[in-house]
Amino acid sequence: MAKIIVKTERYSYPITIDTGLIHNLASFLPLKANDQVMLVTNQTLAPLYLKSLLITLEGNGIKVDQVVLPDGEQYKSLTGLEQIFAALSEKFHGRDTTLIALGGGVIGDLTGFAAACYQRGVRFIQVPTTLLAQVDAAIGGKTAINHAMSKNMIGAFHQPISVVIDLDFLQTLPKSEFISGLAEVIKYAIALDSDFFVWLENNIEDLLARDTTALRYCIRRCCELKAGIVAIDEREENGQRALLNLGHTYGHAIEVAMGYGTWSHGQAVAAGMVMAAETAKLLGQFATADIERIKVLLLRAGLPTHGPDTMTAESYLPYMQRDKKVLAGELRLILPTGIGQSEIRSGIPSHIVIKAIKHSQIS
């Protein structure tokens, strides 16, 4: 069992990584007999894991109410939120209640935001079930819902009191979701840790086979990296946390232009990381050989290395920056400065970005 401590402004909390965790009340400390819990999950996960988790909690005297939402990003919204508030209110949950999010990033972000707002903030525990949520979404207290066309527009920084990562969940995760999560894993390596990149080059097949030993190391390393970033930049104020958005600005353009869901988030981020590396290369700060290493690893993971053929390089720009700076022809982007290191760069001319996207498309 691995334990990682996330240090934040107001308190510290543990990430626990192991198999079989949902069968053991100790995983859910400080929960104890007679505590009141609202468990939030979705209709895909409920038949797989709800019963086991209930046996662990109720078997130990914890009073559990539930909200089982339909599956889908569209429930990470005011609609989903209302359902959680209605249940909390109906069952008379007070300020001492604890919410548990059993699910991927959708359930985690929604439940976390509900916990942030209910009675101005109650405790919550993340029990992430996707690879993306285990290495990224469940850690660090960014919670949010979508509004109209804007993703994550309404949210809060609200830290969980514990993150319970049961590796067994990943065995039932659809392959496409698993691969999408691998894009974020590779992102950590490119942005922050060259040794981890080498480890991934050596172990990507074991990961794809969902070998428990490989998963355990990989998830642990990602969690350590994220915890390190959160400790120094909890609220995305000093630029450190922004490094975790490597590839995301380009990828965002793909997701929005193609319509959300057409390309998975991981596919879009994978292509976006190659574009970021190509941009860095044009700015004279990234080697061609390292772009090749990135592309090879992405391909071995089952991820794309360039954007959709139907998108011209020029068509990315309007989606890449919401504010007016992009109109003045300058962008602010996260760029790698080598494998394992990255930085925020402002004032990047848009023609460089267009050229970089073109390079990624033809090579």
Add this chain to the structure above:
Amino acid sequence: MAKIIVKTERYSYPITIDTGLIHNLASFLPLKANDQVMLVTNQTLAPLYLKSLLITLEGNGIKVDQVVLPDGEQYKSLTGLEQIFAALSEKFHGRDTTLIALGGGVIGDLTGFAAACYQRGVRFIQVPTTLLAQVDAAIGGKTAINHAMSKNMIGAFHQPISVVIDLDFLQTLPKSEFISGLAEVIKYAIALDSDFFVWLENNIEDLLARDTTALRYCIRRCCELKAGIVAIDEREENGQRALLNLGHTYGHAIEVAMGYGTWSHGQAVAAGMVMAAETAKLLGQFATADIERIKVLLLRAGLPTHGPDTMTAESYLPYMQRDKKVLAGELRLILPTGIGQSEIRSGIPSHIVIKAIKHSQIS
């Protein structure tokens, strides 16, 4: 001009108290030319003050967009929130925007919560226009909206960057609203400051005449008291901030049982404070003479000293505590221990509370 500094966990901010503040950009520092602002107000206040405020802001090069909501507590809701988010999104406001709440507690609580959630938190300035908001709601960062039947069920602790208290606003406030605010003023005195209680005994007529000198002192003193409490208990965690709920648990029963709006909040709190004093007296910690002083002051302020005749003492209990402790016959209440001091007391038998309410009714 009075300036009071509110010290909170993450930063300190000023409360500025004076006449004529909305005509002076300096009141709104750190706002400066080219900043983007979303001004939120309601249809009652817009014709009175919006134009003046716009002249001050736009005349100094600040880019202002507006949301003018209908007047009423029912817009302190997801509906009102959606309108603010829609405007922010439509006008491309980014993380560097500033929301300004021009209004009473309704606009302040709603706008503050919108600021807490929009892009996980943006800056906001409180410009309170009611006595209640100037002495209480606008200070200390408690923001919230109502949900279904529950008041303030969804919210956040999110501090403003500045509170601008222009005394001129109070000249147009309806008398009933002014008197309702006086109940909170008297609350501060009973709960925290016996000298201030004496000052109120000596100056209540000047206050009722809305004399600027009296208002200035009174509001300043309340703000100092609230700032002191917020500094030691920002998130209502150690019991200090709860003292400001003196009279509110009893008052809440009146407001809910009679239907919100039938009794004003201030009227309900006034009656509730007498009930709290009667309870304290039954517990042997409050003198009869002090109950008389409280009642005389409330009456001079135009406030009631007992609850509605249609409510029996027994009928208060189900509304006084949401959780199950009340069923076990024990309550947790804020009680005065003298004029100018108060405490939280747990385990108060419900028969004592019933007797105290009866005493307030007959005397």
